[in-house]
Amino acid sequence: MRFYDCKTAPSPRRARIFIAEKGIEIETVEVDLRSGEHLKEEFVALNAHATVPVLQLEDGTCLSSTTAIWHYLDAVHPDPPLMGASPIERGRVADLQWHIEMGGFMAMAEYMRNSAQGFKGRALTGPVKYDQIPALAERGKQRIERFLAEVDDLVGEKPFVAGDAFTVADIDLLVLIDFAAWRKLALPADATHARRWYDAVSARPSAAL
């Protein structure tokens, strides 16, 4: 098994933290996105979508989405359960994770990819070139600001996003907040539940990865 990673990108970090929390050892290959290694023939042969992370399994199957990597590893290594233990928890964690991905990561991607100079002509991941759309950058920024304003209510008094246990919903929210901070977008100053939660999850050894 081989994990194709990139230390500077947010998506692979979602998989890295999961792998660390499960306590799994996987051979890791660093892919240099800055020099465009993900767009080269050798890498596109593994993943036609030209994105990281990728988990290559023993039989050659390449999983090229974070959720698929999570589902595979969770089925092979059920403990600790990071995607919910009971059916209700599995549903609730999947729901929270999906909303954080759609409302948070998709909004950040809209903002970043349609405004940053380095993404000119590359407004979507993948091999096809798409021009930046300035109005979409603006919409993405509005959306991520609205999302960050709602994190305090999302977390509330609970130790973790989904309740008493650390799950993929915490992984996604942590990675998203650090990604947003890179563009100077932060949790509101009075988001005390969210800040308490953020400090706790950031202190876990997996968060340093």
Next chain:
Amino acid sequence: MRFYDCKTAPSPRRARIFIAEKGIEIETVEVDLRSGEHLKEEFVALNAHATVPVLQLEDGTCLSSTTAIWHYLDAVHPDPPLMGASPIERGRVADLQWHIEMGGFMAMAEYMRNSAQGFKGRALTGPVKYDQIPALAERGKQRIERFLAEVDDLVGEKPFVAGDAFTVADIDLLVLIDFAAWRKLALPADATHARRWYDAVSARPSAAL
């Protein structure tokens, strides 16, 4: 348990077909999106995202994303396995489903919501009003056309998208193709594998729902 549905929208159909394939009976409530019932106080109290489908569980939990509804029901009713039986299948099905959702449904949503008269001022689902972005409609149309051109290779010689068994990857691809047809976008005429697959899955009783 109660399922909040809308017969005319593509997302709830993804859950409806899944429920039918599992052979589960669930009390269903029709939500009239055309008259804006999903934006009214009573419904937003169940689902702040103001979208269908919603699955309300016995304990009051409301799952408001199709994937969460699938994961909950799959954990309670594992047979037939619609999300993969083995760990590798679970990973592969999750991967295919994610790519169909991102490359297919997201592209259709970009196209539809940013061009149709009926979505003026409602370019994203949810309670917040966002203006349509014409350039995003155009990009969405290009993306969905590219996606449809690739379905033949995605299906290939296999009976189903993920291999020998019908899964959520088939559900999503079927619903997507019918959704695209509604806007006069179709599989290429020479997509023989895709058309053979489409005819087979469309003939299943669940597809009539």
